[in-house]
Amino acid sequence: MSVLNEVLAANEAYAADFGAKGELALPPARGFAILTCMDARLDPAKYAGLSEGDAHVIRNAGGRASDDAIRSLVISYKLLGTKEWFVIHHSNCGMEFFTDEVIRGLLANSLETAALGVEGFYDVGTGPGSAEAKYIDWLTISDQAQSVTEDVARIKAHPLVPAGIPVYGYIYDVVTGRLIEVPTATAAGKAA
Amino acid sequence: MSVLNEVLAANEAYAADFGAKGELALPPARGFAILTCMDARLDPAKYAGLSEGDAHVIRNAGGRASDDAIRSLVISYKLLGTKEWFVIHHSNCGMEFFTDEVIRGLLANSLETAALGVEGFYDVGTGPGSAEAKYIDWLTISDQAQSVTEDVARIKAHPLVPAGIPVYGYIYDVVTGRLIEVPTATAAGKAA
Structure with a gap:
């Protein structure tokens, strides 16, 4: 079966049992957002315990605080009411290899x-x-703790990000599935 | 319990039962990527049937083909071997309201x-x-079918995207959970 047909068949099965999820509101029910990597091994809904409707999830190569990620975060806060953000990079990231x-x-x-x-x-x-x-x-990464710390600091310092929004910095370990705190990022990301 | 403690507790439970997922390879096993919206109601792993390790997932406000999304897609193809891409916007998107x-x-x-x-x-x-x-x-959206078609066309025309990579255009219906094809996008996105 082709990838396209596999995806459509999986979607058919998901939709067949959709139930009350069709009534979810647009703003995230749990009021937070996660910025993380596009890496195939990461499932933010699973590693952070999200159900449909809970939280915004922004993903790009590396989970970097690019201008586009900041566009998304500002929309998340200003228009859709999230109040806390996570920046989560991960071990064995492709962005470290070039x-x-x-x-x-x-x-x-x-x-x-x-x-x-x-x-x-x-x-x-x-x-x-x-x-x-x-x-x-290309926003490559030479050290994960450093990239998380830099990205949290960039987000906190952005003129469109209000003072006082907590931004937590973590590294997801692809071998264990665990979130590991980046203390320098979390310190920089604390609410004022 | 605070959001941070909830996320860490959920992660603890996920990691406790991580098993063989710790041995997954970096390149996506099923060789494709999905570009979709950060909207909290969307769970691409569920709506497209992905397990950890299967596919790259890129998300931003609107699921737009921003420069940063294209950065991610080019890395996905050039370095990590994906061969087919999906652009999936959705009904009742916040990007339509401003x-x-x-x-x-x-x-x-x-x-x-x-x-x-x-x-x-x-x-x-x-x-x-x-x-x-x-x-x-801000990459707002006035019509979902048009935004999907434009984004597929922008990706296909980008000088760093090789000719012949299929790009499928779909709208996810948040009321039913179904993926609905955007024929104009799919036609533009077909392999050469």
Whole structure:
């Protein structure tokens, strides 16, 4: 079965037993938001105990406090009433295995999928590539605790984020499923 | 119990029964990615039938093909080998209830949470506000089928996205839990 048909069949089964979930309100019932990574191993609903309707979940490569993540968080607070936020990066993140220079070089050579060896990513195919990658900041990570701390600090300092909103910093351990506090981030993220 | 303690208690229970999930590989096992909205009512793992390790999930306000979502999708394909993508917006999305002008006006008046009345959002508190909101494109939505079609087209046309990657366009119905195809988006998103 194709991926598309698998997804549609799974959706059919979910919708068949949807019940009272169709009456949920738009604003998050538990009043918080999580910013985390797109990584396939992470299921924020499961690792943080969310039911449908509970909380906003924002995800991108790395779980970074990009301009777009901040756009989403500001909408979450200003229009939909969340009052606390989590920034959750994770161990063994793909964003640790390359730099802006590496991905720009790889994409200039070929758009096709690279392989990952002991020395990092390398291209197995050839062209066509694109020089466009140099106009993008890829938001790579060299140290998870540092990236969480930086992202919490960036969010707290943003002119559209009100003073006093707590922002908690955690790392999700993909081997154990546990959330590990990043003390430097949590200190910076505390309500004023 | 505070939100933070609730999340940590739920995580403790999840980790206690983590089992073989600790051995999952970094690249998505089922080779696809979903771009969807941060809305609390949406659980992509449930509505699309994902287990941990299966697929990348990218989420922002509206599920829009922002520059940051494209950063994430390019990493997903180039470095982590996904081969098919979904763009899934949804009915009753908060992004339909305001415009750039509205949110800029609200944030200039006050950063605090607004209320939603029959005529749209309005401020209940006062100051401090910020004029910074005018530097952000809020990516609001006036028509879901149109926003899905535009976003699929933007992704397909991006210079860092290889020709031939299928991008499927759907709307998730929050009342029924069903995925509804957007034919104009799917046609534009077909593999070359």
